Amino acid sequence: MHDQTGHPRRWPILGVMVFSLLAIVLDNTILNVALKVISDPVAGLGTTQSELEWAINSYTLVFAGLLFTFGVLADRYGRRRLLLIGMALFGLASLASAYAQDPGQLIAARAAMGLGGAAVMPATLAVISNVFPPRERAKAIGIWAGGVGLAIAIGPITGGLLLEHFWWGSVFLINVPVVLIGLVLIAVLVPESRAPGRSGLDxxxxxxxxxxxxxxxxxxxxxxxxxxxxxxxxxxxxxxxxxxxxxxxxxxxxxxxxAFDVRYFAIPRFSTAVASVGLVFFALMGVMFFMAFYLQIVKGYSPLQAGALVLPFAAAQLIFSPLSAQMVRRFGGKAVATASLLVIAGVLLSYTRIQVDTPIWVFEVIGFVQGAAMANINPPATEAVMSSLPREKAGVGSAMTNTVRQVGGALGVAILGSVLSATYRDGMAGTLSALPEDVRHAAGESIAATMGVAQQLGPQGAALVEPAKQAFMDGMHVTAILGAIVALAGAAVVFRWLPGKEAKDSTEARPEAKEPAVV
Structure with a gap:
């Protein structure tokens, strides 16, 4: 493949990469809508809030921990080969998740899904970097990121429709046909490629x-x-x-x-872009964790309605992600990323103004602005990382970016989710003091648990409902403030260290790129 012209089938190949990514992102957005149902002891598995956090984080920790290795394996043994293996593993683990009989089985199956996802994610970006010439790469990555926005749009609606008609496991079972189609498309359209030489494993x-x-x-x-x-x-x-x-x-x-070459962090463009991705996903994932409970429990919407209410966020991603490359060319990566992080911080702070009776259109406007800002963070940061490394390190560069993203998201869910849980428990301590000792602690762990106890108590439990909603809103506000502080830290990092529009690319600080071998 000539470096300046790209692969002749590069645009159909990009479509296949976006479709392959669809299954992974689709699953995580569907899961957000299904959290309330899975926590139901009758309709779901009766998971506690900590078990829900583990259902999310068992995936992300395995995913993050193995991205390095799978990036190297893809570069060594072939990106298409790893894509096929990863998609197959992801499909089988989705099947296991759908038929999990208890929270422990679900957490284990989700970890297995992380194994498959770790093989798919770095390979998609590595293939894109390999088949597209440098002049088209930013646009291709923007479209790839737009595909993430499409999955964000499809996921909640799909999850809502499935939960309206089927049991909770259907939100995982839907991955299977997507995976099967993806396997066929990869086998037919995607060329095999690997890096010259043989990188070692760690x-x-x-x-x-x-x-x-x-x-x-x-x-x-x-x-x-x-x-x-x-x-x-x-x-x-x-x-x-x-x-x-x-x-x-x-x-x-x-x-x-x-596996994780810390020497690359000597390149300011690389280290700053990676840090901004990690910080923004810490803030975003930690705050998004409470959205399903706010919409479905506090506001009383069905899973389908809750899925539809995420559409403004997804629509903004679809609209603005493909345009982000133009924004970076016009204003520079530093200006675009700094402004976007400041907007995200403002959006997170605006969640502190939302109350139980706030009109839903306010939530929708906030979601659209948040989606637009997110769309202008990911593509420029990803392109900055990928262009800072030699092309034969594309798989590892992708792995490092996504590892930091996943670790940031996992820590956001863990830390901000724990803050939400602790704030909620403190707020409900007085109200729950009248309950028997054996149910008091369980009822105070989350709003879903409190509502479950209230339902069991019948008319006597009605007195728990409004205090539970208010305690949840207090916890949501504290969580949003902490998320905003993290986003502001990200803006400061980008403003201080990301090269501006006039700064030259730091290619002289990295090894000379070699032409990847294409089979």
Whole structure:
């Protein structure tokens, strides 16, 4: 393939990559709509809030921990091959999730889905970088990111429709036909490609990264569940996780074939873009966690209606993601990213003005602005990362970007979800004091648990409903403020260190790129 002209089938190949990504993003957006149903002890699995957090984070931690390795494997053994393997694993794990019989099985099946997703995600971006010439790459990545917006739009509506007519497992079963179609398209249209040479694997680094992240996230979620940070069940795994992550960094700096090459962080464009992605997803995922409960429990909408109410956010992604490359060319990556992060911080702060009786159109306007700002963060940051590295490192560069995104999102769900849980429990302490001891703690863990107890108590439980809604809103406001602070930190990082419009690309700071071998 000639570097300046690209692969002759590059646009159909881009379509296949977007479709392949669709299944992974679709699943996560569908899951958000299904959280309330899965937590129902009759219609779902009766999961607690901490178990719901683990159902999300078991996926993201495995996904994040293995992206490095699968990026290297894709570069070494072939990107199409890894795409096919990853899609097949994802489909089988989706099948297992659909028929999980208890929260533990669901958490394990979701972890297996993360394994498949980790093989698919870096390969899609690596294929795009391989088949498109540099002059078209930013546009292609913008369309790829627009596909994420499409999945965000389709996911909640699809989930709502499925939950209206079928059991909760259908939200995972829907992945299977998407995966089957994707496998056929990949086999027919996508050319095999791999990097020249043979990069080494780093199993020690992979194990250290997963163990460290699991320890930290476990401690954080346990803190929200127990409502304290002084219990050894909270601080012991958290400190152990931090120590293991420190050992991971030490190992990566010294190994000859690191999974996560920290030397790339010497490139300002790379490190700043990666940091901005991690911070914005920390803020976004932590805040989005409460949206399903706000719409379905506080406001009383059905899963289908809740899915439809996400459409403004998704529509903004679809509209603005393909245009983001033009925005960056006109104003520069620093200006676009800084402004977008400031808008996201303002949006998150605006959630503190939402109350139980706030008209839903206000929520819709906020969602549209948030989607537009997000659309102008991901494509420029992703392009900045990919253009900072040699083309033969495309798979690893994609893996590093998505790892930071997933880790940021997982920590956002864990930390902000725990803050929400602790704030809610404090707000409900007085109201729940009249309940029997054996149900008081369970009822105070989340608004879904409180509503379940209220339903069981009948007329006597009606007195719990309004205090529960108000306590949830208080927790939502605290969570939104913390998310806004993180987004502001991201804006400061980008403004300080991301090269401006006139700054030259730091290609001289990286190794000379070699032409990838295309089979």
């Amino acid at each position: 199993p020690v680094g992979v194990l250290l990264s997963i163990a460290g992240l699991v320890g930290v996230v476990y401690g954080i979620i346990k803190g929200g569940e127990l409502g304290t940070v002084t219990d050894p069940q909270v601080w012991a795994p958290t400190l152990a996780g931090v120590a293991v992550l420190a050992l991971f960094v030490w190992h990566e700096r010294r190994t000859a074939e690191p």
